[in-house]
Amino acid sequence: MSEISRRGALGAGAGIAAATALGVAGTAQASTAATPKQPYLFPLAKSAPAVHDGGTLRGAHEKNFPVLAGQQGSVYLVHLDPGGVREPHWHPSAWELNYIISGKADWSILGTHEDGSYHNEVFSAKAGELVFAPQGFFHYFANSSTTEGLDVLVMFNTSTGEPNDDIGIVGTLNSLPREILAASFGVPVSAFAAIPKDLKPVVITRRR
Incomplete structure (x- = not known):
């Protein structure tokens, strides 16, 4: 073998060895690096769901996503x-879209309209x-249903997590003095004695 070809062979062998070493090192580094x-x-x-009496709630929002x-x-x-039951509530800064994945849901939506009146829409929605x-x-x-579960995917135009944009009926009633409630409903104050005073969000409950 000539001196030139010998040098070329030695150079190629060194190059292959170096590339092999780099490859092994790279593989080792890749295997130990966290994905x-x-x-x-x-x-x-x-x-992980938030577990309530009556169901569960899983969410993706800016805090966990x-x-x-x-x-x-x-x-x-x-x-x-x-x-x-999803506790009666409203969202002061967001609308929501609800897609029924499985089961059937009874709905009630109350709001004001252009004619100045309240419209209470009551209906059912299925999968x-x-x-x-x-x-x-x-x-x-x-x-x-009294025998089957209900699954609903709810989408909001807000990134905040529940219940930060959720004002429920329990919290609403507890924000008012009992005598104000009595005057508003035209009933004795005693009529509201059984309303829980705990301001913890209910979110999901069940029929009693």
Whole structure:
């Protein structure tokens, strides 16, 4: 073998050895490096639920899904057991879209309209249907069934987490003195004696 070809062979061998060493080192580095969390993916169905008497609530919002920060959007997966009720409430700064995944829901949506009157829309929604609750409208939904569960995907145009944009009926009643409630309803103060004074958000409950 000539001196030139010998040098070439030695050079090639050194290059292959170096590349192999780098490859092994790179593989070792890749195997030990932590895999970064995908910022655009959230395991909603597998996330830890908030458990209530009557059902569960799972949510993706700016606190647990940072990519939503400032995006005016959040999503919740609501499950209501048979007899379960989403507490009557309203959202002062957000509308919501509700997609019925499975089951059937009884709905009531109350709000003012252009003619200045209150319209209370009462209806049912089944799997595959979409319900819109306008911003500031008082509403609730309940599981229609006494034997089957209800699953609803709820989408908001706010990134804040529940119940930060949720004013429920229990909290509303407890924000008013009993004598003001009595005057508003035209009944004795004693009529409100049984209303719980705990301001903790209810969110989900069940028919008694």
